[in-house]
Amino acid sequence: QQQVKQSPQSLIVQKGGISIINCAYENTAFDYFPWYQQFPGKGPALLIAIRPDVSEKKEGRFTISFNKSAKQFSLHIMDSQPGDSATYFCAASRAGSQGNLIFGKGTKLSVKP
Amino acid sequence: EPEVTQTPSHQVTQMGQEVILRCVPISNHLYFYWYRQILGQKVEFLVSFYNNEISEKSEIFDDQFSVERPDGSNFTLKIRSTKLEDSAMYFCATKDRVGTGELFFGEGSRLTVL
Numbered sequence: 001q002q003q004v005k006q007s008p009q010s011l012i013v014q015k016g017g018i019s020i021i022n023c024a025y026e027n028t029a030f031d032y033f034p035w036y037q038q039f040p041g042k043g044p045a046l047l048i049a050i051r052p053d054v055s056e057k058k059e060g061r062f063t064i065s066f067n068k069s070a071k072q073f074s075l076h077i078m079d080s081q082p083g084d085s086a087t088y089f090c091a092a093s094r095a096g097s098q099g100n101l102i103f104g105k106g107t108k109l110s111v112k113p
Numbered sequence: 114e115p116e117v118t119q120t121p122s123h124q125v126t127q128m129g130q131e132v133i134l135r136c137v138p139i140s141n142h143l144y145f146y147w148y149r150q151i152l153g154q155k156v157e158f159l160v161s162f163y164n165n166e167i168s169e170k171s172e173i174f175d176d177q178f179s180v181e182r183p184d185g186s187n188f189t190l191k192i193r194s195t196k197l198e199d200s201a202m203y204f205c206a207t208k209d210r211v212g213t214g215e216l217f218f219g220e221g222s223r224l225t226v227l
Contacts, residue, residue: 036156036218043220044218046215097169099161099208099216
């Protein structure tokens, strides 16, 4: 019940295309859902986050869609660029425990020029 | 831009040896965390630390692990007697407040246990 399931494991997208990464969770106590971006040799960096009281959040080319009833959330990267090539992790945490993040297994995104 | 600084960047040690990994948090941050990432796997929570005590820890964080903030600046993770399976990237993360404050990660310390 503590798991966050992420798919796909890897993704190849052409420049300008849309990248979509999906995550699912089971624990209804989760109330914070961030996405992290990690480049090789670097630590994860917060990209965008959402709370379950909204169904969508957009920041620039990055959008989180959240479906509370289905317990799923996804990251959409519009107009994907080669510089977006990285590993993306979804995560979740419980109220009052938002530093204790449960991470998905990650999606390695490659954007081809 | 403020950053979390970790040392060493890479440490190689023999099984059974003690290792200390160090982290300098962002200056106004009060909440500190250690995570680890075994090569090719997901990032896993180890422990959270606030007000000089552990607030939460995972099953991974057994008696071989300890954390402290000895001088009010460095935040350290000690592994008393390393095992082969402790080989991983260890990330320190910090944030300034409880709630939805952003968690900032350092670049990690790679530990290799031989």
